Every structure is written in structure tokens, then in C-alpha cells.
Amino acid sequence: MTRYDRRFWFLAAGLSATAGYVDAIGFLRLGGFFVSFMSGNSTRFAVGAVTDAHVAYVAGALIAGFAAGVAGGTWLSVRHGGGRLPVSLLLMGALLALAAASDGRSPAMATSLMMAAAMGAANTIFQRDGEVSIGVTYMTGTLVKFVQRLTAALMGGGPRWAWLPYALLWMGxxxxxxxxxxxYGAVGTAGVWLAVAAVALLAGYARAIGRPHAP
Structure with missing residues (x-):
């Protein structure tokens, strides 16, 4: 993340905040499953495979939805990734809008799967040499880097502020x-519309600063 210009730190933090917002709504809606945290869902899938088939089904479906979003975002980035605005960001916003619009009109799981797919697409926005360079929904590695860089800075063995972008991502x-x-406590799943609005604002910011790139 430190390879990117600081303008992109704020884009990444905004995306991370949006992902956290959507994940919290999904978590409360699904009663303990995630739409962005696939490590947690993978554990729930494994435990459910042994103890509860329904748990395994829900977790497995969410993992598949997330993977579909990653695949879609990757395909769009390869095929149509030449503009100033990351096409994966447009896919993320479209999927969230579909999720919000379908609430109450489609099976509950369908809405959750679209939310998971949107989170998968979000992780394809920052890429370098065909690989994801900033994951905006998986925070374990980010937290490790934050603590490592902070410890090194306090010991005088590393750049003074190298921990800051990772802190922004995690805190976002x-x-x-x-x-x-x-x-969610106030309006339920309709709160996803606020995430759609946030993505629209982030898309405007992304268009203004240009495509994410790193040396």
C-alpha cells in the first residue's frame, strides 16, 4: 500500500469503510455470517460441514458469491480497464444497488449473495501486474503490517509513518x-442504499485522481 500515492490511501480507506459498513449489515441480517470476511465464512463452512448442513450451505453460498464478484471484477479490469475510473468500482456499486433494490422483493439469500459479490468486486479495484495489491475487506494481513510498521518506527528501524496507510485501512x-x-438497527437492509451513495462519491473521487497505479 505504501507504493501508492497518498491520494489513493484515502480511496482505499473509503472502500474499506464501505466494506465494513456492508459487512456489518450482512452480519446482522444473516445472524452471524459475513458478506466480506471469507476467512470467517470458510471456518463456518468447515464446522457446518461436520455439524450443521444448513450452516455449511449458507457459508458456502456466500463464499461462492464473493468469488463470483472477484471473477467479474477481474474480467472487467482485463477487458475494459483502460479508463480513468476503475470498472470494478462500477461493478461494486451496481451490485450493491441491485442488493438494495431486491430487498423484500427477492429471496433473502439472493440479496445477501449480491452483497457478497459486491465485496468480491471491491477487492479487484487495486491491482498491480494482474495481482490484487490492496485488499479492502481482509484485515488480518493489514493489521499485521500496521503493527509491524509501527513497532519498527518506534524502535527507530523503519520509516516513521509507514504504518499510517495500514492504520487508515483497518480503522476505516x-x-x-x-x-x-x-x-441496520434503524432501517434494516435498506441501509445498503447509503453504501451505494458512498460508492458513487468514491467513484467521483477516483475519476478525479485517475486510475490506481503503483511502481
């Missing part, structure tokens, strides 16, 4: 999740 997700939990 936490803050977004707090917001998602609060909004």
Missing part, C-alpha cells in the same frame, strides 16, 4: 462496521 473498516450496525 472498523468505523464503517460501526456505522453499518447503527444504520
Amino acid at each position: 473498516l472498523v468505523a464503517g462496521a460501526c456505522g453499518g450496525a447503527a444504520v
Whole structure:
């Protein structure tokens, strides 16, 4: 993440906050499953495969939805990735809009799968040499890098502020999740419309600063 210009740090943090917001809504809606945190769903799938087939079904379906979003975002980036605006960001917004619009009109699982697919697409926005360079929904590695860089800075063995972008990414997700939990308590899944609005704002910002790139 430190390879990117600082303008892109804020785009990544905004995406992370949006992902945290959506994940909190999905978590509360699904009663303990995730639409962005696939490590958690993988554990739930494995445990469910042994103890509860329904748990395995829900977790497995969400993993498949997330993977479909990654595949779609990757395909669009390869085929139509030459403009200033990351096409994966447009896919993320479209999927969230479909999820919000389908709430109450489609099976509950269909809405959740679209949310998971949107989160998969979000992770394909930052790429370098065909590989994801910033994952905006999986925070374990980000937290490790944050603590490593901070420890090195405090010991005088590394750049003073190298920990900051990782802190922004992690804190963005936490803050977004707090917001998602609060909004879900007030309006339920309709709160996903706020995530759609956030993606629209981020798309405007992304268009203004140009495509994410790193040396």
C-alpha cells in the first residue's frame, strides 16, 4: 500500500469503510455470517460441514458469491480497464444497488449473495501486474503490517509513518462496521442504499485522481 500515492490511501480507506459498513449489515441480517470476511465464512463452512448442513450451505453460498464478484471484477479490469475510473468500482456499486433494490422483493439469500459479490468486486479495484495489491475487506494481513510498521518506527528501524496507510485501512473498516450496525438497527437492509451513495462519491473521487497505479 505504501507504493501508492497518498491520494489513493484515502480511496482505499473509503472502500474499506464501505466494506465494513456492508459487512456489518450482512452480519446482522444473516445472524452471524459475513458478506466480506471469507476467512470467517470458510471456518463456518468447515464446522457446518461436520455439524450443521444448513450452516455449511449458507457459508458456502456466500463464499461462492464473493468469488463470483472477484471473477467479474477481474474480467472487467482485463477487458475494459483502460479508463480513468476503475470498472470494478462500477461493478461494486451496481451490485450493491441491485442488493438494495431486491430487498423484500427477492429471496433473502439472493440479496445477501449480491452483497457478497459486491465485496468480491471491491477487492479487484487495486491491482498491480494482474495481482490484487490492496485488499479492502481482509484485515488480518493489514493489521499485521500496521503493527509491524509501527513497532519498527518506534524502535527507530523503519520509516516513521509507514504504518499510517495500514492504520487508515483497518480503522476505516472498523468505523464503517460501526456505522453499518447503527444504520441496520434503524432501517434494516435498506441501509445498503447509503453504501451505494458512498460508492458513487468514491467513484467521483477516483475519476478525479485517475486510475490506481503503483511502481
